[in-house]
Amino acid sequence: MSEQTQQRRARRGRAVRWGVPIAAVAVVAGAVGAGPVIAAVQGDPVLPERTAEQLLADALQATKSGPTPMSGTVLQTASLGVPGLPEVSSGMGGTSPAALLTGSHELKVWYGGDERLRLAMPGRMSETDLIVNGDQAWLWESDSSTATRIKDTGEAAGHASGKGPGHESGHESGHPEALPTAATPQQIAKEVLQRADADTAVGVSSSEKVAGRDAYQLTLAPKDASSLVKEVKLALDGETFVPLRVQVYAKSAAEPAFEVGFTSVSFTPPAPENFTFTPPPGAKVKEQSLDELAKGLGADPQARQEKGGKIAEGMRTVGKGWTAVAVLPFSAQDLKGLAPQGQTGEEAGSPEAQAVTDALLKSATPVSGPWGSGKVVRTKLVSALLTDDGRLLFGAVTPEKLTEVAGR
Amino acid sequence: MSTVDVTGVTAEAGPAPVPDAAPGLREDTPASRRPGAARAWLRLLGSEAGLTFRRPRNLAVLAVLGIIPVLIGVVMRLFAEPIAAEAADGPGNGGAIFAQITGNGLFLTFAALSVLVQLMLPVAVAVVAGDAVAGEAGGGTLRYLLTAPAGRTRLLAAKYGNAVLFCLAAVSVIALSALVTGLALFPIGPITLLSGTTISFAEGLLRIGLVVLYVTAGMAALAAFALALSTLTEVAIGAIAATVVTVIVIQVLGVIPQLAWLQPYLLTQWWNEFDGVLRDPVAAGEMGQGLLVFAAYVVIFGSIAWARFTGKDITS
Numbered sequence: 001m002s003e004q005t006q007q008r009r010a011r012r013g014r015a016v017r018w019g020v021p022i023a024a025v026a027v028v029a030g031a032v033g034a035g036p037v038i039a040a041v042q043g044d045p046v047l048p049e050r051t052a053e054q055l056l057a058d059a060l061q062a063t064k065s066g067p068t069p070m071s072g073t074v075l076q077t078a079s080l081g082v083p084g085l086p087e088v089s090s091g092m093g094g095t096s097p098a099a100l101l102t103g104s105h106e107l108k109v110w111y112g113g114d115e116r117l118r119l120a121m122p123g124r125m126s127e128t129d130l131i132v133n134g135d136q137a138w139l140w141e142s143d144s145s146t147a148t149r150i151k152d153t154g155e156a157a158g159h160a161s162g163k164g165p166g167h168e169s170g171h172e173s174g175h176p177e178a179l180p181t182a183a184t185p186q187q188i189a190k191e192v193l194q195r196a197d198a199d200t201a202v203g204v205s206s207s208e209k210v211a212g213r214d215a216y217q218l219t220l221a222p223k224d225a226s227s228l229v230k231e232v233k234l235a236l237d238g239e240t241f242v243p244l245r246v247q248v249y250a251k252s253a254a255e256p257a258f259e260v261g262f263t264s265v266s267f268t269p270p271a272p273e274n275f276t277f278t279p280p281p282g283a284k285v286k287e288q289s290l291d292e293l294a295k296g297l298g299a300d301p302q303a304r305q306e307k308g309g310k311i312a313e314g315m316r317t318v319g320k321g322w323t324a325v326a327v328l329p330f331s332a333q334d335l336k337g338l339a340p341q342g343q344t345g346e347e348a349g350s351p352e353a354q355a356v357t358d359a360l361l362k363s364a365t366p367v368s369g370p371w372g373s374g375k376v377v378r379t380k381l382v383s384a385l386l387t388d389d390g391r392l393l394f395g396a397v398t399p400e401k402l403t404e405v406a407g408r
Numbered sequence: 409m410s411t412v413d414v415t416g417v418t419a420e421a422g423p424a425p426v427p428d429a430a431p432g433l434r435e436d437t438p439a440s441r442r443p444g445a446a447r448a449w450l451r452l453l454g455s456e457a458g459l460t461f462r463r464p465r466n467l468a469v470l471a472v473l474g475i476i477p478v479l480i481g482v483v484m485r486l487f488a489e490p491i492a493a494e495a496a497d498g499p500g501n502g503g504a505i506f507a508q509i510t511g512n513g514l515f516l517t518f519a520a521l522s523v524l525v526q527l528m529l530p531v532a533v534a535v536v537a538g539d540a541v542a543g544e545a546g547g548g549t550l551r552y553l554l555t556a557p558a559g560r561t562r563l564l565a566a567k568y569g570n571a572v573l574f575c576l577a578a579v580s581v582i583a584l585s586a587l588v589t590g591l592a593l594f595p596i597g598p599i600t601l602l603s604g605t606t607i608s609f610a611e612g613l614l615r616i617g618l619v620v621l622y623v624t625a626g627m628a629a630l631a632a633f634a635l636a637l638s639t640l641t642e643v644a645i646g647a648i649a650a651t652v653v654t655v656i657v658i659q660v661l662g663v664i665p666q667l668a669w670l671q672p673y674l675l676t677q678w679w680n681e682f683d684g685v686l687r688d689p690v691a692a693g694e695m696g697q698g699l700l701v702f703a704a705y706v707v708i709f710g711s712i713a714w715a716r717f718t719g720k721d722i723t724s
Contacts, residue, residue: 010719013719014715014719017714017715017718017719018715018719020711020714020715021708021711021712021714021715023711024707024708024710024711024712025708027707028704028707028708031704073693104668120603120687122602122683122684122687122691124680124683125518125522125602125680125683125686126602127602127603127604127687129603129604138604140603140604142602142603142604145508145600147604264693271689273605273688274689277604278606279604280600280604280605280606281598281600281606282511282600283600283604
């Protein structure tokens with residue numbers, strides 16, 4: 001065998017060898033990409049077709065018989081485009097509820113029926129748990145090793161679920177203003193849809209897959225062009241009609257601005273141990289009412305704003321449905337006055353709140369018109385206009401709509 | 409997954425026995441795969457391990473790893489109150505775990521591992537795995553190793569097996585040292601998990617065992633990466649430094665919020681997931697996913713190391 005042939009063979013052998021790592025990379029990439037692909041392949045509608053009305057009626061029927069015991073992992077992703085939200089702190093796995101406003105966050109949920117609920121927010125080497133069992137509710141924070149017993153638990157359960165899947169889903173709940181008095185779910189569904197029809201385009205698809213389960217998806221799109229919301233998608237489990245995912249799409253982006261949904265879900269009743277909580281030895285045990293607790297957790301600037309009750313008193317809304325605009329008396333001094341309030345006490349989020357306020361003011365663009373002048377802040381889903389004559393207008397609408405309302 | 413694997417390997421097995429130009433490039437022929445092959449490999453692994461664990465440099469690395477938990481424990485014992493208060497002030501950065509040590513000695517193990525897994529442990533693994541092939545090549549001993557009829561694949565497998573053994577030893581040294589220090593300096597008893605549930609001391613020990621295995625798997629993934637780098641160079645320190653630098657770069661990437669979508673693919677992000685053991689119920693889903701990520705790293709970089717090493721001209 002000539003030397004040349006040998007060299008050629010060696011080279012070919014080497015080339016073939018490198019096929020193995022390439023194949024390995026392909027296999028791994030395939031495994032990573034396989035999830036969506038499989039979901040797409042199996043995406044043929046296996047669920048019977050339902051109209052929006054039937055779907056809503058079935059869902060209401062299911063709610064009446066009480067939610068099904070379940071457990072799962074909820075992933076919440078927010079990309080609201082709020083200028084200056086300190087994202088880095090959340091990157092470190094902070095467990096502050098305010099951190100939920102930005103980035104991706106994971107929540108574990110166990111629901112056992114009969115007012116038994118556990119929510120766990122894992123952080124790095126830490127965990128925050130909320131355990132509701134009948135008339136008992138505990139908040140456990142491993143960071144400070146504090147167990148807080150929450151008084152007034154009836155509301156606590158509602159508050160808890162508000163932090164979970166229902167968070168920021170005000171767009172749906174905003175619609176059935178004062179639920180009609182109709183008796184059967186079918187009637188309620190019909191009436192709700194009739195009301196919604198005035199300003200909302202409703203669509204249903206039966207081929208969704210969420211957390212590996214077949215689901216119906218209800219699409220609600222505002223008809224008014226001045227809304228910043230493109231559509232809201234609500235996925236309901238095909239069997240139990242439990243809401244599995246809520247996505248809010250802004251007009252300015254293809255990715256949802258806000259999304260909360262299950263990444264894994266199981267409808268087998270979770271183990272009862274999940275709902276029992278005894279403060280561990282050595283832990284600080286406190287007892288707090290819900291209000292005090294909200295103050296402690298209130299790194300959320302919105303919550304603080306709400307607490308400024310005297311500001312909210314003068315609030316009124318203009319318009320209704322998707323394009324409702326809230327108008328309240330407010331000035332830049334008020335905004336500055338809010339921030340230092342947070343610096344008292346040991347609230348971890350208060351410097352963040354300050355930073356947010358500063359960044360918001362800095363990012364505001366000045367506008368003026370026949371109605372006067374002011375500053376506009378625009379995020380993906382919400383615009384706010386602070387006029388120089390001391391009014392604050394905000395809503396899920398374009399800045400143009402805000403100035404129009406300001407002129408009225 | 410397995411189907412592609414199989415085709416990849418069988419396509420490979422065809423041209424492999426072709427006599428090659430470079431010395432020692434011959435692969436294992438079917439005849440060489442006698443029943444004794446496994447025993448021969450174990451003997452090879454044994455001699456590799458003997459060399460590794462007798463080397464003063466590696467022993468020094470293990471000693472340093474073992475001393476750090478003692479240091480943490482002694483410092484916590486002496487200055488417990490101020491540190492605990494300070495740690496509790498910084499929410500979400502894992503500092504609070506230190507506050508728990510004073511309450512329970514077992515927590516020293518978790519605290520020590522959570523600190524060391526960031527950099528010290530990866531450095532130790534890089535020193536051994538990065539040196540595995542490059543060190544022999546640089547010292548001129550690789551040629552002689554390959555004159556033995558062991559085959560390159562088997563030699564590489566022994567080198568990797570040895571690196572994994574070292575990972576296990578390093579993690580175990582930390583865990584044992586922390587355990588002994590914790591038992592000596594702090595009260596022991598039932599431990600409180602991150603979820604607020606209390607488990608017995610014996611179960612705590614079991615969970616430490618799980619943590620050791622999980623972290624070892626994570627380090628084994630890094631060892632595969634270091635081994636692949638090691639086959640690319642004849643300068644051992646180059647492979648070691650490159651591994652360490654990569655770990656640091658990945659960690660920096662991991663905290664940039666704009667790159668959050670990248671995090672599930674980063675090795676270092678999954679090392680920290682061992683805290684899933686401290687939850688109730690154990691976060692088996694996350695940790696299982698972590699193990700899958702580690703396996704993916706081992707497969708990719710292991711095959712790169714293999715392709716490079718078996719096709720390489722050994723000149724030194």
